[in-house]
Amino acid sequence: MQLTSTTDYAIRIICYLAAQRQMISTSELSQELSVPSSYIPKIT
Template structure:
């Protein structure tokens, strides 16, 4: 599984905001992180919806973290931008299996084990750890 560029940008934006601990403009984020300025609002909207950042309106507007860096995990950021965090379709909430075998399938059980390790690992890494 490979994360979308939106997710990579989101992690970098949160990291940058954590380093600066003040309102940062879209122009500054764009210049510092080499992200197209027109793309910043799309990414920060997802981060706002996840209660990670807040948009500040006005002449000196921009973006600022809502939470402390210790409270923001990689899982939180990735989950806000990716369509799914599941490594296989059979692990989705609806439990879809083309073979109707999720209750006894060995492959499903193996994917579930890997899924738990994956999610736990991402939850353990915070933005504070990265700083």
């Protein structure tokens, strides 16, 4: 199955956030997951 990059980023972000027990900044999230920071506001 092929996913768009936005869908791939969204799935990775959701899984990562579900495992976190604390707040995380968008810049930290971008760096941890190697997701362009421009995608994060679209997804969250």
